[in-house]
Amino acid sequence: xxxxxxxxxxxxxxxxxxxxxxxxxxxxxxxxxxxxxxxxxxxxxxxxxxxxxxxxxxxxxxxxxxxxxxxxxxxxxxxxxxxxxxxxxxxxxxxxxxxxxxxxxxxxxxxxxxxxxxxxxxxxxxxxxxxxxxxxxxxxxxxxxxxxxxxxxxxxxxxxxxxxxxxxxxxxxxxxxxxxxxxxxxxx
Numbered sequence: 001x002x003x004x005x006x007x008x009x010x011x012x013x014x015x016x017x018x019x020x021x022x023x024x025x026x027x028x029x030x031x032x033x034x035x036x037x038x039x040x041x042x043x044x045x046x047x048x049x050x051x052x053x054x055x056x057x058x059x060x061x062x063x064x065x066x067x068x069x070x071x072x073x074x075x076x077x078x079x080x081x082x083x084x085x086x087x088x089x090x091x092x093x094x095x096x097x098x099x100x101x102x103x104x105x106x107x108x109x110x111x112x113x114x115x116x117x118x119x120x121x122x123x124x125x126x127x128x129x130x131x132x133x134x135x136x137x138x139x140x141x142x143x144x145x146x147x148x149x150x151x152x153x154x155x156x157x158x159x160x161x162x163x164x165x166x167x168x169x170x171x172x173x174x175x176x177x178x179x180x181x182x183x184x185x186x187x188x
Contacts, residue, residue, distance in 0.1 A: 014113035018105030021116045021145065022097035023136030024089055030132070030139035032116070034084040035094065037101040042078040053083030054098065055090060062099045062121060069125030070170040071179075072106050092120035093130035096149060099169045100176065107178045114146040117172070118154070125168045127151035137161055149176070 096119035120128040
């Protein structure tokens with residue numbers, strides 16, 4: 001396939017809550033993948049958690065961080081997460097995107113369509129740079145993305161990409177306007 005990123009993003013619908021694009025690596029090659037998350041009120045004693053193409057352990061970690069560090073209620077929600085196109089993501093560079101897509105689904109606020117997110121999320125909600133961030137951002141710029149949410153320690157982005165540098169997942173969620181109507185809750 002000459003341009004796999006374009007193939008995976010070709011049918012993407014913009015302006016849908018719970019959707020974000022993450023620049024990942026497939027071997028040494030950068031690949032842009034859409035992550036989708038759908039949350040719904042659960043009527044079961046133990047809410048459903050379903051992850052396709054995403055490590056279930058990483059999803060569980062991010063849900064705990066969203067609850068404890070960001071003040072977003074996930075304890076009574078069914079959560080369905082999907083890496084579009086059958087891609088299997090196993091590296092932590094998609095953590096920030098998965099956290100933002102989940103927050104977007106919970107709040108009903110769509111993320112900007114020209115935005116990508118790169119970064120590992122720790123248990124304290126802190127963001128960490130991942131390998132080959134510059135190469136990932138180059139691929140995002142090539143495909144017409146103009147903004148990137150990245151950890152403070154990320155390298156300078158290429159021309160045409162505006163970096164939103166943040167230190168924690170809750171900072172990213174707040175800067176993207178998804179906490180505007182929420183009060184209270186633990187924050188770190």
